[in-house]
Amino acid sequence: MTDLNKLTIAEARDALRKGDVTSTELTEACLTQIQDAGALNAFVHDTSELARKQAAIADTRIKAGDAPGLCGIPLGIKDLFCTKGVPSQAASGILEGFRPEYESTVTQNLFDAGAVMLGKLNMDEFAMGSSNETSVYGNVVNPWKTDARELTPGGSSGGSAAAVAADLCLGATGTDTGGSIRQPAAFTGITGIKPTYGRCSRWGIVAFASSLDQAGPMARTVRDCAIMLEAMCGHDPKDSTSADIPVPDFEAMLSGDIKGKVIGIPREYRMEGMPDEIETLWADGTAMLKDAGAEIRDISLPHTKYALPAYYVIAPAEASSNLARYDGVRYGHRARLEQGDGITEMYEKTRAEGFGDEVKRRVMVGTYVLSAGFYDAYYNRARKVRTLIKRDFEQVFDAGVDAILTPATPSAAFGLGEMANADPVQMYLNDVFTVTVNLAGLPGISVPAGLDKQGLPLGLQLIGRPWEEGDLLNTAYALEQAAGFVAKPEKWW
Amino acid sequence: MSIDKDTAAKVAKLARIRVEDDALPGLAQEFNEILGFIEQLNEVDVEGIEPMTSVTPMRLKRREDVVTEGGMTDRILSNAPDAREGFFAVPKVVE
Numbered sequence: 001m002t003d004l005n006k007l008t009i010a011e012a013r014d015a016l017r018k019g020d021v022t023s024t025e026l027t028e029a030c031l032t033q034i035q036d037a038g039a040l041n042a043f044v045h046d047t048s049e050l051a052r053k054q055a056a057i058a059d060t061r062i063k064a065g066d067a068p069g070l071c072g073i074p075l076g077i078k079d080l081f082c083t084k085g086v087p088s089q090a091a092s093g094i095l096e097g098f099r100p101e102y103e104s105t106v107t108q109n110l111f112d113a114g115a116v117m118l119g120k121l122n123m124d125e126f127a128m129g130s131s132n133e134t135s136v137y138g139n140v141v142n143p144w145k146t147d148a149r150e151l152t153p154g155g156s157s158g159g160s161a162a163a164v165a166a167d168l169c170l171g172a173t174g175t176d177t178g179g180s181i182r183q184p185a186a187f188t189g190i191t192g193i194k195p196t197y198g199r200c201s202r203w204g205i206v207a208f209a210s211s212l213d214q215a216g217p218m219a220r221t222v223r224d225c226a227i228m229l230e231a232m233c234g235h236d237p238k239d240s241t242s243a244d245i246p247v248p249d250f251e252a253m254l255s256g257d258i259k260g261k262v263i264g265i266p267r268e269y270r271m272e273g274m275p276d277e278i279e280t281l282w283a284d285g286t287a288m289l290k291d292a293g294a295e296i297r298d299i300s301l302p303h304t305k306y307a308l309p310a311y312y313v314i315a316p317a318e319a320s321s322n323l324a325r326y327d328g329v330r331y332g333h334r335a336r337l338e339q340g341d342g343i344t345e346m347y348e349k350t351r352a353e354g355f356g357d358e359v360k361r362r363v364m365v366g367t368y369v370l371s372a373g374f375y376d377a378y379y380n381r382a383r384k385v386r387t388l389i390k391r392d393f394e395q396v397f398d399a400g401v402d403a404i405l406t407p408a409t410p411s412a413a414f415g416l417g418e419m420a421n422a423d424p425v426q427m428y429l430n431d432v433f434t435v436t437v438n439l440a441g442l443p444g445i446s447v448p449a450g451l452d453k454q455g456l457p458l459g460l461q462l463i464g465r466p467w468e469e470g471d472l473l474n475t476a477y478a479l480e481q482a483a484g485f486v487a488k489p490e491k492w493w
Numbered sequence: 494m495s496i497d498k499d500t501a502a503k504v505a506k507l508a509r510i511r512v513e514d515d516a517l518p519g520l521a522q523e524f525n526e527i528l529g530f531i532e533q534l535n536e537v538d539v540e541g542i543e544p545m546t547s548v549t550p551m552r553l554k555r556r557e558d559v560v561t562e563g564g565m566t567d568r569i570l571s572n573a574p575d576a577r578e579g580f581f582a583v584p585k586v587v588e
Contacts, residue, residue: 101568197548211548240553309533320508327509329581331572343586344509352511360510364520365527367508368496381534383544388537390545423526441548466549 004029006167009073009224010251016062016072023062023072026170027055027116030074033168034118039493042153042163044079044137045087045120054116061114069227069251071114076121076163076172081107081215082204083117090206091135092125094354095332104204105236106173106215113231118169122159125356126323127180127208130430131419132158134358139416142188143489146454149415154184154430160218161188165489171219171228175205177212178311179434182446185218186408186459189448189487191480192218193225193473196466197441198243201236209318210241212311212438222447222477226250229469245467253470258478259293264401268304269433271410277452278407285405285449285460288482289475299401301392306385307436308428313369313382314439319359320366326354361424390440397465403475406433408446408459433461443469445476448485457487496524 004026007015015021031051034043051074058072082088082100089095107117124134131152132140140158142151143166153162157174161184164172174181176194185192193216200215207213217228230251235244265286270279290296328334328350335349355363369378396404410432419427437444443466446459460479464472496504501521505512512520570576575583 098572101565101571198551237554237556241547241549241551243549243551244554303537306534306537309531312527313531313534324509328574329583330569332574334574337584341584343584346584347509348511351509355510360508360512361520361523361527364501364504364508364510365524368504368524368528369531371504371507378531378534380544381537381539382531383546384539384542385534385537386545386548387542388539390548424523425526425530428530439548 005033007170008221009070009170009219009227010221012073012170013069013227017067023055023058023116024052026072027051027074027118030118030169037166037168037493040141040143040162040166041138042122042140042159042166042168043076043119044122044159047086047117047119050086051116051118054111058114058116068113068231070110070231072116073170074116074118075110076119076160076169077107077117078157078160078173078175079120079123080127080175080206081173082206083107083120086120088120088206089136090126091123091137092354092356092359093136093333094326094351098331100204102204105201105238106205106232109234110231115231121163121172124156124158125359126206126319127156127175127177128319128358128362129155130179130183130427131155131416133416134356136356141416142413143493144188144413144456145489145492146456151413152187152416154187154413156180157184157218161185161190164188164190164218164220166493171217171224173215173232174218175213175215176438177208177315178438179431181216181218182434182444182459182461183409183430185446186448186457187413189457189485189489190218190220191222191225191445191447191476192216193229193445193469194437194443195229195233195469196443198241199233199469201239201242203236203238207322209315210322211318212315222473222480223251223254225445226254226473248470250470250473253474254477255474256478256481258289258475261294261402261475262297262400263289263294264297264299264396264404266299266301266304266404266406268301269406271432274410278410278458281450281458281460282405282407285479285483288479289405292478292482297401299396299404301396301436303385303388303392304436307389307439308432310382310385310389311435311439312365312428313378314386316362316366317370317379318366320363320370323359323363326351386439389436393440393442402465403472404463406461406463408433408461412452412454412456412458437463442466443472445472447476447479447483449479449483450485451487496521496528
């Protein structure tokens with residue numbers, strides 16, 4: 001068998017179970033590709049030794065005949081996940097040298113299922129960014145390329161997206177606070193799902209905005225996402241917001257039958273100045289779901305416009321609180337101090353040296369909106385608007401809508417450095433279609449659905465009812481089958 | 494509401510992030526762009542709306558108020574930039 005690294009998780013699982021291939025062979029195939037892909041800058045911490053050990057154990061387990069679906073599958077892990085004894089830096093200078101003494105619940109769940117960790121993946125610093133240009137490790141480069149320009153893979157899970165798209169691993173973990181799984185998935189022609197808030201434990205995932213953060217899988221197909229998601233989620237007493245409800249067999253729910261399902265098309269997502277290609281893609285996706293037997297319904301989510309401004313109050317506010325822990329005392333970087341410097345100087349210098357510009361900006365905006373005199377005007381108002389945004393969704397779901405179809409991003413991948421001189425808000429607009437889903441705590445999935453004029457992938461987003469990831473994955477599966485997206489980036493790296 | 498250089502300096506101080514004087518005007522400008530964007534929220538009628546506290550309607554789990562784990566000083570200190578005799582070490586706090 002050739003090109004083992006290009007198998008889907010489902011194909012690899014079946015081949016492993018049949019004994020046609022071993023996890024060791026799969027793992028070696030991926031490690032060779034990773035070695036070769038330095039130009040993408042996707043993998044930033046090598047765990048090949050651990051990977052080989054895990055693969056050997058997985059092979060024994062598969063031979064014994066008792067192996068979950070993910071057993072022996074080589075994955076990449078976003079640097080935001082704490083992995084025991086392995087550098088976990090959230091792509092920040094302030095966590096340089098940090099080696100956690102514990103394992104995040106999500107990675108532990110994956111390892112319990114027999115998954116193999118190939119290495120840690122690049123990302124935007126503390127998951128703050130939409131282009132993977134804020135990482136202390138440098139930019140990730142999108143494997144898709146149509147001219148001399150290097151393109152962004154999106155962010156913040158840019159390393160995860162690039163690695164899966166370039167066939168360096170079979171799947172990867174991502175996290176999504178405002179679109180950080182779905183936007184990079186769309187920019188790289190892969191599939192990624194953010195589950196309902198509370199599905200995946202946040203324990204051991206470096207916190208950005210705790211009321212919005214969720215982990216999820218990024219993979220090449222909807223089926224692969226279903227297999228990975230099932231292994232990642234589940235109740236965890238160590239995360240007080242983790243949901244104590246059963247995790248269904250998501251893969252078993254992929255029938256592709258969506259007859260009679262009601263798909264909502266929200267008029268507020270038709271944005272001024274949206275490129276024609278996005279508009280066409282959206283219309284095509286709508287037609288595909290209709291052909292598959294779904295009922296299409298125009299819906300209204302009136303507070304959509306206020307989602308991004310509310311997000312840019314709530315997320316920085318929570319970040320300023322969460323990131324207060326990086327003070328140079330317990331872990332990571334501590335600034336070199338001058339004679340006479342006290343503890344305040346230590347905090348201020350440590351944080352100035354350790355944080356990048358975007359992180360500093362968000363921590364300070366968060367500090368401002370929470371400060372005396374502004375708390376009500378900004379923070380409480382934003383939380384009220386958040387209530388209204390969630391209510392918009394509740395009303396359409398109550399009216400019988402099963403899922404909502406929208407574009408995943410307002411454009412295809414743009415060039416690295418192209419936004420360098422834009423004001424920060426321009427970059428924030430990347431998340432305009434995805435951020436509502438985090439504010440309402442809903443599951444959302446991005447499915448590759450076509451190419452633009454330049455030949456770059458574009459994605460569509462489906463938004464589901466809370467806790468109904470199985471149904472959402474099935475609708476995404478129907479869309480995937482109808483769209484028939486098979487394009488791959490040509491190898492240049 | 495416009496942020497000037499002094500407000501930017503105050504926010505940086507509150508956030509415990511050192512910002513050099515010559516970087517303050519640029520920072521104030523960025524704050525103004527972001528806050529200008531956020532100002533849109535004032536258009537929304539939020540009369541009688543409760544601020545969201547929990548995105549999923551769930552009651553946080555309770556547990557017995559007892560020690561569940563501990564006795565791992567070495568592991569807790571293993572990543573400290575400076576640790577001595579079982580403690581985190583910091584510059585002098587009290588004169």
